[in-house]
Amino acid sequence: xxxxxxxxxxxxxxxxxxxxxxxxxxxxxxxxxxxxxxxxxxxxxxxxxxxxxxxxxxxxxxxxxxxxxxxxxxxxxxxxxxxxxxxxxxxxxxxxxxxxxxxxxxxxxxxxxxxxxxxxxxxxxxxxxxxxxxxxxxxxxxxxxxxxxxxxxxxxxxxxxxxxxxxxxxxxxxxxxxxxxxxxxxxxxxxxxxxxxxxxxxxxxxxxxxxxxxxxxxxxxxxxxxxxxxxxxxxxxxxxxxxxxxxxxxxxxxxxxxxxxxxxxxxxxxxxxxxxxxxxxxxxxxxxxxxxxxxxxxxxxxxxxxxxxxxxxxxxxxxxxxxxxxxxxxxxxxxxxxxxxxxxxxxxxxxxxxxxxxxxxxxxxxxxxxx
Amino acid sequence: xxxxxxxxxxxxxxxxxxxxxxxxxxxxxxxxxxxxxxxxxxxxxxxxxxxxxxxxxxxxxxxxxxxxxxxxxxxxxxxxxxxxxxxxxxxxxxxxxxxxxxxxxxxxxxxxxxxxxxxxxxxxxxxxxxxxxxxxxxxxxxxxxxxxxxxxxxxxxxxxxxxxxxxxxxxxxxxxxxxxxxxxxxxxxxxxxxxxxxxxxxxxxxxxxxxxxxxxxxxxxxxxxxxxxxx
Numbered sequence: 147x148x149x150x151x152x153x154x155x156x157x158x159x160x161x162x163x164x165x166x167x168x169x170x171x172x173x174x175x176x177x178x179x180x181x182x183x184x185x186x187x188x189x190x191x192x193x194x195x196x197x198x199x200x201x202x203x204x205x206x207x208x209x210x211x212x213x214x215x216x217x218x219x220x221x222x223x224x225x226x227x228x229x230x231x232x233x234x235x236x237x238x239x240x241x242x243x244x245x246x247x248x249x250x251x252x253x254x255x256x257x258x259x260x261x262x263x264x265x266x267x268x269x270x271x272x273x274x275x276x277x278x279x280x281x282x283x284x285x286x287x288x289x290x291x292x293x294x295x296x297x298x299x300x301x302x303x304x305x306x307x308x309x310x311x312x313x314x315x316x317x318x319x320x321x322x323x324x325x326x327x328x329x330x331x332x333x334x335x336x337x338x339x340x341x342x343x344x345x346x347x348x349x350x351x352x353x354x355x356x357x358x359x360x361x362x363x364x365x366x367x368x369x370x371x372x373x374x375x376x377x378x379x380x381x382x383x384x385x386x387x388x389x390x391x392x393x394x395x396x397x398x399x400x401x402x403x404x405x406x407x408x409x410x411x412x413x414x415x416x417x418x419x420x421x422x423x424x425x426x427x428x429x430x431x432x433x434x435x436x437x438x439x440x441x442x443x444x445x446x447x448x449x450x451x452x453x454x455x456x457x458x459x460x461x462x463x464x465x466x467x468x469x470x471x472x473x474x475x476x477x478x479x480x481x482x483x484x485x486x487x488x489x490x491x492x493x494x495x496x497x498x499x500x501x502x503x504x505x506x507x508x509x510x511x512x513x514x515x516x517x
Numbered sequence: 518x519x520x521x522x523x524x525x526x527x528x529x530x531x532x533x534x535x536x537x538x539x540x541x542x543x544x545x546x547x548x549x550x551x552x553x554x555x556x557x558x559x560x561x562x563x564x565x566x567x568x569x570x571x572x573x574x575x576x577x578x579x580x581x582x583x584x585x586x587x588x589x590x591x592x593x594x595x596x597x598x599x600x601x602x603x604x605x606x607x608x609x610x611x612x613x614x615x616x617x618x619x620x621x622x623x624x625x626x627x628x629x630x631x632x633x634x635x636x637x638x639x640x641x642x643x644x645x646x647x648x649x650x651x652x653x654x655x656x657x658x659x660x661x662x663x664x665x666x667x668x669x670x671x672x673x674x675x676x677x678x679x680x681x682x683x684x685x686x687x688x689x690x691x692x693x694x695x696x697x698x699x700x701x702x703x704x705x706x707x708x709x710x711x712x713x714x715x716x717x718x719x720x721x722x723x724x725x726x727x728x729x730x731x732x733x734x735x736x737x738x739x740x741x742x743x744x745x746x747x748x
Contacts, residue, residue: 194632195635195636196635225635225636226636226637226639226640226641227638230636231637232632232633232636234633236629238629238632239630239633240630240634241630242651251634252637252638252639297633298636301637301638
């Protein structure tokens, strides 16, 4: 792959918290995914030059923006010279300026015909026609977000940073704007770093995802793979994989690409691990991948069918989560409200949990043992 | 009797207000934005004229401007018993009000909004001129008006520093005192009415400046005058 447009390798201590970030970004959207307090916003502020790390380097398009504690002359380009656009979590629009003046703020020579033309162009791209004379407080959340985006992009920055762009919006607006933002960002020819703690945001918006927790970079890669079937235990816990099972390997079937494992009261067929002869493994399984059935399915392509007793029915909008006790191993399945009603699921009932071997994924124990 | 005093009062207040702005705004910025050693000391010193008897403030000024002061010794500038001295005294007494109000308004400007300006290519000076001061302008204006209102009604410190020379340093408050001393009650009544109208106008303007920010004048007065007690 070509040289990354943005390269960040920094370390910072804030009290007992240690932020250690190493990431590379190409034109396109890089997601920083992690819980609140993981160091995501600090990372953005560092890239923008609003705070200085203790040591490290930041490069943007071959230009050094920051260096300390590394070979070479130390350097800290001030924020206003970095040409890095920033969309803040609450948008931070200028309350004393109109929409048009907000967008024009970063343009040099704001009264020039070119500047006026540029503002007109952005107003059109971001569907803000007719709002030019309004003040920020007269706009809806979605409109404010578009103004913030237009304002950040007006001076043609070399990178764009977005901090939780949907945090202050309600769920419905979120879904709508996610689609809209995706379209805007798809045309971006610069690296875009977007911070979120929302899995849906991450899956909908990112080309690449970088998981961050406790100031450390964890998994990195395609959002569907990293967040859908996370291969590391801390990431799996972070994205909320509902079923994490500790199993013993019993038989290996290299020809099928599967192996048979045993847990407490269950035997499962799961994908074959990479040859190493370990005898205990951890397997992840998403609740939405488990089908519930009132009776055994007979012949089917699903390799795993386990009988269990319903011990909990919990509302998890937009569906329900059913916990089954399968001889000591708890399996959680997610079903729709319609399915719940139709099957008349109740506590104490016996149901069959059905899932494919390929829905199970192997999870490596993380550096920090859980619990 | 009325007109010379009134004109002199307006002249003294105009100069005092200019001094208030020139000294008060940098002080307010300093106190709102910088965390430095001795910040509390500076703040307390600036606030002191608010609680000291005006005669004490006047006495300090008398020493600072007197024959032995550097101002006289080195530059040959004598401000004692001049209207300029009266303006200085009025400015010193009005300063705490200006600084407190402006400081509060500047401190209230969101640092995120200032950071947004920085990421858009604004230097520190531009951030100040294009974001911080415009956003704090109502509080600054209110502080300036309040300081000016205090300056126009200055009596004690002015008397100590500039005396009460009719036509030269006798401002309205001093002229009223004189009129009452001389039992010229008609004259005193007229001047009292004028002063009350001026003070009312100034406070009404303060209210205008502040009210649009969504803070009631009473609450604002409390915070401006007694902020330190609540902290």
